[in-house]
Amino acid sequence: MRLSTIDKLCCPFDKADLQLQVIAKDLEENIIEGILTCKTCQRYYPIVKGVPIMSPDEYREVKLEQPMLENWQQHLQGKQADQFRLLADE
Numbered sequence: 001m002r003l004s005t006i007d008k009l010c011c012p013f014d015k016a017d018l019q020l021q022v023i024a025k026d027l028e029e030n031i032i033e034g035i036l037t038c039k040t041c042q043r044y045y046p047i048v049k050g051v052p053i054m055s056p057d058e059y060r061e062v063k064l065e066q067p068m069l070e071n072w073q074q075h076l077q078g079k080q081a082d083q084f085r086l087l088a089d090e
C-alpha cells in the first residue's frame, strides 16, 4: 500500500480524514503494517500485509484484531490505545 493511496482513503462511515500511524514499511516505502484512525468516530482500521481492513463493524472481529493491537502496543500512543480498548469493549 503506497502512502499516496492511503492519503486518498477516508473513513467509510463519516468520510472524515484518517490519521496514519506507520508500523512497518518495505524497501520501496510501501506500508506493510499500520493503523488508520478516524478522529471523528474514533474507529481504527489496521493495515495488514499492505491491505487496509475497512470492513463494516458487523464484519470486524475484535478478538482477531486484539492480539495484533497488543503486538503494536509499543507503536501506539497511550491515548489512541485507550480509544481502541473502548471500541473493543462495545
Ligand SMILES: [Zn+2]
Pocket (backbone or CB within 6 Å): 011, 012, 013, 014, 015, 016, 038, 039, 040, 041, 042, 043
Ligand atoms: Zn469515522
